[in-house]
Amino acid sequence: MPSLIIAEHNGSTLLPSTRSTITAAKYIDDDIHLLLMGDDIAALAHQASQIDGVRMVFMVDSPVFRQVLAENVELQIGTFLQQQGNVYQAILFPASTYGKNCAPRLAAKLDVFQISDITAVIDPQTFERPIYAGNAVATVRSNDTIKVITVRPTAFEPATDGGNARVESIDAISGTKQTKFISQQVTQNTRPDLQAAKIIVSGGRALGSASAFAEVVERLADTLGAAVGASRAAVDAGYAPNDYQIGQTGKIVAPQLYIALGISGAIQHIAGMKESAVVVAINKDPDAPIFAAADYGLVADLFTAVPELIEKLPSSH
Structure with missing residues (x-):
């Protein structure tokens, strides 16, 4: 059948x-x-x-x-x-x-x-x-x-x-009378689709603000030609929109490269990205659970390490 x-x-x-x-x-x-x-x-x-x-x-x-x-x-x-x-x-x-x-x-x-x-x-x-x-x-x-x-x-x-x-x-139905479409707000994004991207740069609560998220996470993503993701904590704090959320209650992703910046590694977040081919984590806490899921980990202040990394990388643009 x-x-x-x-x-x-x-x-x-x-x-x-x-x-x-x-x-x-x-x-x-x-x-x-x-x-x-x-x-x-x-x-x-x-x-x-x-x-x-x-x-x-x-x-x-x-x-x-x-x-x-x-x-x-x-x-x-x-x-x-x-x-x-x-x-x-x-x-x-x-x-x-x-x-x-x-x-x-x-x-x-x-x-x-x-x-x-x-x-x-x-x-x-x-x-x-x-x-x-x-x-x-x-x-x-x-x-x-x-x-x-x-x-x-x-x-x-x-x-x-x-x-x-x-x-x-085939013929279409006439449509339901129980529900009516009113409007929708679509986030405009020039970056790769999160669930189809080969590279994802994701940020967590340690970024501290929406401006820092944009300056660090989004800037690195644009340098690499990557999609942008976020932990639930970062989304709840207003650093990133809901459609960036990765994890058990967000999107499930499996890129070739996943870069986690300032993400502690709660089990709900790990569930959304653990199938990534290569995971790189930068966090100043050496005991952060994210390091257990990472292939490469750097214990460092992301506000120092990421700008230095960006300087050494060729731009994708």
């Missing part, structure tokens, strides 16, 4: 999280369909059809999905499943803000358990997922006829191009 991927995109391109979810689905079955919802997305559907492993792309192109509301997503998927005769054995979302918003609604409507944040597929009914902030791994098995799954994108390599799937347009 096929699996259905619910695609996440930004209107012009599929996000890497969707490609990682496709890779995870290959371990369940090689018959993979993709459901793409949005407004004016014909080009995006063609892009999706080129991904290796995808056999069919179902496109819902409608102003209803100009702004993605979880209520409309759930209603569209439910209608689509009825039209298809409930032929899918698994419905997979990325374990992103999008997936975490939409998947529980669908699982509740289908009256099945949700299998959250999987990091491995043992067989089509058995999966691994981290628990206790990543300090333990649970093996879970589901006998539900349809499984609703969210996939941790950093646990699977993004699927590459090489496919030639058929694209089929």
